[in-house]
Amino acid sequence: MSGLSVRDLRVVFDGFVAVDGVDLDVPRGDVRFIIGPNGAGKTTLVDAITGLARATGKVTWGDHDLLGRKVHRIARLGVGRTFQTATVFEELTVLQNLDIAAGWARRPLTLLRRRKAVPPEVEKAMETVRLSAVRDRPAGTLAHGQKQWLEIGMLLVQNAELFLLDEPVAGMSHDERDATGELLGRLSEDHTVVVIEHDMDFLRRFARTVTVMHAGRKLAEGSVAEVQANPRVQEVYLGH
Numbered sequence: 297m298s299g300l301s302v303r304d305l306r307v308v309f310d311g312f313v314a315v316d317g318v319d320l321d322v323p324r325g326d327v328r329f330i331i332g333p334n335g336a337g338k339t340t341l342v343d344a345i346t347g348l349a350r351a352t353g354k355v356t357w358g359d360h361d362l363l364g365r366k367v368h369r370i371a372r373l374g375v376g377r378t379f380q381t382a383t384v385f386e387e388l389t390v391l392q393n394l395d396i397a398a399g400w401a402r403r404p405l406t407l408l409r410r411r412k413a414v415p416p417e418v419e420k421a422m423e424t425v426r427l428s429a430v431r432d433r434p435a436g437t438l439a440h441g442q443k444q445w446l447e448i449g450m451l452l453v454q455n456a457e458l459f460l461l462d463e464p465v466a467g468m469s470h471d472e473r474d475a476t477g478e479l480l481g482r483l484s485e486d487h488t489v490v491v492i493e494h495d496m497d498f499l500r501r502f503a504r505t506v507t508v509m510h511a512g513r514k515l516a517e518g519s520v521a522e523v524q525a526n527p528r529v530q531e532v533y534l535g536h
């Protein structure tokens with residue numbers, strides 16, 4: 297099954313063109329980084345893919361057309377998204393957060409049922425995001441990085457196949473960034489990942505393919521070295 301395909305995507309807010317005819321292909325199992333200055337249209341692109349922004353053009357994930365579908369329907373098709381601020385239930389434990397997310401995936405109204413054993417998919421997700429040791433801690437007491445990882449874990453137990461992560465390492469410590477880079481590697485073993493990211497150091501270390509956006513358009517695409525050497529990218533970032 298093919299991956300994410302975006303064709304001639306356009307998002308207009310009150311006459312302002314935020315995304316202007318973007319094409320993007322992310323094959324299954326790839327990790328794609330999207331960079332670009334503030335206002336380039338990165339978040340709006342992800343909003344359009346996930347149904348939060350109205351768009352024209354064509355977006356497909358595998359065999360499914362995404363444009364025009366409601367947010368929850370797109371999520372059910374395996375498209376998971378995180379925001380810059382993690383949205384977890386602060387008073388509930390790591391395990392309870394994952395359990396709720398898994399419950400939603402299976403049966404929408406199953407909340408906080410007491411289980412004797414932790415379901416295998418929850419155990420596996422906790423292991424993938426390296427939170428097994430803090431499973432009984434309220435999410436509100438976790439470090440910033442751990443909350444981001446918990447959110448990724450919640451998408452895992454909801455059977456997300458395509459992960460769209462909006463600046464996952466923003467505000468993280470050096471060690472948390474490293475751990476997140478390693479987590480992206482584990483995720484990509486059986487998922488497709490699109491990451492909006494600003495941190496050039498992180499990109500150099502963990503990115504293979506980068507798409508650069510500017511003023512709503514795709515400016516360049518290639519390896520980190522290729523896009524850094526691109527004069528148009530240098531002009532946008534460094535003003536020369």
Ligand code: ADP
Binds near residue numbers: 314336339
């Ligand atoms: P990035 O994520 O690359 O920083 P955004 O996608 O957030 O850029 O924004 C792209 C442009 O669209 C910006 O100029 C922003 O002000 C504008 N924009 C984003 N969302 C809205 C909205 N809901 N209404 C009007 N303009 C918006």
